[in-house]
Amino acid sequence: MIYLDNAATTLRKPETVAKAVFEAINTLGNPGRGAYDASLEASRVMLDTRQLLARLFCVEEHPERVAFAMNSTESLNTAIRGTLEKGDTVITTVLEHNSVLRPLYRTVGEDNMIILGCDENGMVWPEDFRAALEKTDKKVKAIVCTHASNVTGNVLDIKEIGRLARDHGALFIVDASQTAGCLPVDANDADILCFTGHKSLLGPQGTGGMYVRDGMDIVPLKTGGSGVQSYLKTAPAEMPAHLEAGTQNAHSIAGLREGVKFILSEGIDNVHKKDDMLAGAFYDEIKDIPGVKFYGDFSLGERAPIVSISIRGIDSGILAFTLSEEYGICARTGAHCAPLMHEALGTQKSGLVRFSFSYFNTIEEVHETSAALHKIAQSV
Amino acid sequence: MEKDRKWLIVTFDSTTDAMRMEKEAKAAGLPGRIIPLPTQISAGCGLSWRADPDDKERLESFMKERGIDHSRLVIIDAPLRRR
Numbered sequence: 001m002i003y004l005d006n007a008a009t010t011l012r013k014p015e016t017v018a019k020a021v022f023e024a025i026n027t028l029g030n031p032g033r034g035a036y037d038a039s040l041e042a043s044r045v046m047l048d049t050r051q052l053l054a055r056l057f058c059v060e061e062h063p064e065r066v067a068f069a070m071n072s073t074e075s076l077n078t079a080i081r082g083t084l085e086k087g088d089t090v091i092t093t094v095l096e097h098n099s100v101l102r103p104l105y106r107t108v109g110e111d112n113m114i115i116l117g118c119d120e121n122g123m124v125w126p127e128d129f130r131a132a133l134e135k136t137d138k139k140v141k142a143i144v145c146t147h148a149s150n151v152t153g154n155v156l157d158i159k160e161i162g163r164l165a166r167d168h169g170a171l172f173i174v175d176a177s178q179t180a181g182c183l184p185v186d187a188n189d190a191d192i193l194c195f196t197g198h199k200s201l202l203g204p205q206g207t208g209g210m211y212v213r214d215g216m217d218i219v220p221l222k223t224g225g226s227g228v229q230s231y232l233k234t235a236p237a238e239m240p241a242h243l244e245a246g247t248q249n250a251h252s253i254a255g256l257r258e259g260v261k262f263i264l265s266e267g268i269d270n271v272h273k274k275d276d277m278l279a280g281a282f283y284d285e286i287k288d289i290p291g292v293k294f295y296g297d298f299s300l301g302e303r304a305p306i307v308s309i310s311i312r313g314i315d316s317g318i319l320a321f322t323l324s325e326e327y328g329i330c331a332r333t334g335a336h337c338a339p340l341m342h343e344a345l346g347t348q349k350s351g352l353v354r355f356s357f358s359y360f361n362t363i364e365e366v367h368e369t370s371a372a373l374h375k376i377a378q379s380v
Numbered sequence: 381m382e383k384d385r386k387w388l389i390v391t392f393d394s395t396t397d398a399m400r401m402e403k404e405a406k407a408a409g410l411p412g413r414i415i416p417l418p419t420q421i422s423a424g425c426g427l428s429w430r431a432d433p434d435d436k437e438r439l440e441s442f443m444k445e446r447g448i449d450h451s452r453l454v455i456i457d458a459p460l461r462r463r
Contacts, residue, residue, distance in 0.1 A: 236424065
């Protein structure tokens with residue numbers, strides 16, 4: 001099997017990840033609840049993982065501002081519902097995943113969302129944000145956007161967009177689902193940065209979290225047991241306990257810790273370089289297939305390792321099915337939970353097939369996949 | 381005399397601070413350990429750091445230097461040892 005759906009979940013992880021979960025499930029007690037060793041060990045794992053994540057996201061001094069959640073969806077819901085209210089004006093983009101769009105529709109209402117369109121390559125530029133901020137006569141409460149599109153792999157310039165948000169007194173909430181672990185991510189660019197553990201961070205499903213800048217006022221999505229300040233009637237004010245109600249998933253976080261350790265030891269720049277090499281080679285090997293169409297801006301210096309295509313005359317669903325049935329190649333078709341992106345690209349009906357790479361893919365897998373596509377294309 | 385033994389207890393507002401204290405103190409070779417917060421002391425976090433009262437100043441400057449937030453330092457009578 002050749003697995004190329006890493007933008008959904010990375011399937012191949014460092015061996016240490018599963019081992020750590022196995023070990024943890026047999027040894028860790030409840031984190032932050034007791035002072036005996038099994039509980040302390042769980043707390044140690046949590047702290048260590050926070051510190052590793054803080055280092056990866058360039059906020060090494062503030063591990064306590066990294067709160068765990070079950071994935072980006074949960075942290076985005078916390079970020080959006082915890083800082084915004086009905087009627088607040090927000091700027092977002094057509095690139096967004098439903099984990100951004102649906103909480104926004106629900107929280108501020110569609111009429112209060114300024115949704116930026118993209119250019120013909122699926123790109124939204126800082127200039128587009130600037131123009132929107134200057135054009136609206138409403139006070140923009142927040143900019144909420146993805147760091148990279150899960151459909152095209154296009155990376156947005158969050159440093160510049162963050163600067164614009166700050167200049168206009170707007171919060172900046174970033175969805176780093178597609179970049180955390182495969183591209184350098186600087187959490188200082190955002191007020192809140194949401195990430196998931198099961199993609200490029202190489203951890204188990206059910207892990208993820210958010211970095212919250214100091215001084216952010218955020219209403220927790222959930223309240224419950226915290227292991228600290230138990231006589232308060234509200235969630236503790238201190239991070240990360242403020243956002244971590246209930247027993248945390250320490251068993252899986254032990255796995256996430258190994259994933260992040262692996263990335264740090266390989267070096268995020270090396271991970272990015274290899275991903276880029278694989279995606280670039282794939283692009284080069286299939287660009288001459290008659291009728292192939294790429295979705296995304298491949299001239300960008302920085303991209304998430306995603307290559308989405310369609311081939312004229314072949315139904316994208318059938319193409320993905322053929323790849324999986326006849327060649328054992330796992331690629332993804334469908335809407336990718338990004339309805340506005342597909343509408344903007346005009347692919348909501350025709351569809352596309354997404355190939356997404358990880359550090360564990362090989363150049364041989366790229367060759368095999370491109371050979372399969374050439375063969376399928378010749379058969380129509 | 382056993383009854384003269386004292387403990388220095390450092391209290392914290394969050395588990396993360398307590399765990400950072402443990403990790404950094406261990407790495408620096410500073411004596412002490414995490415214990416459940418003695419009930420006579422009130423603090424946010426149920427974990428506390430127990431050390432020798434003689435190390436009070438050293439600990440305070442250590443925590444300041446490392447940026448480890450703590451709530452209070454309290455000296456209490458040590459419980460009697462099991463006979």
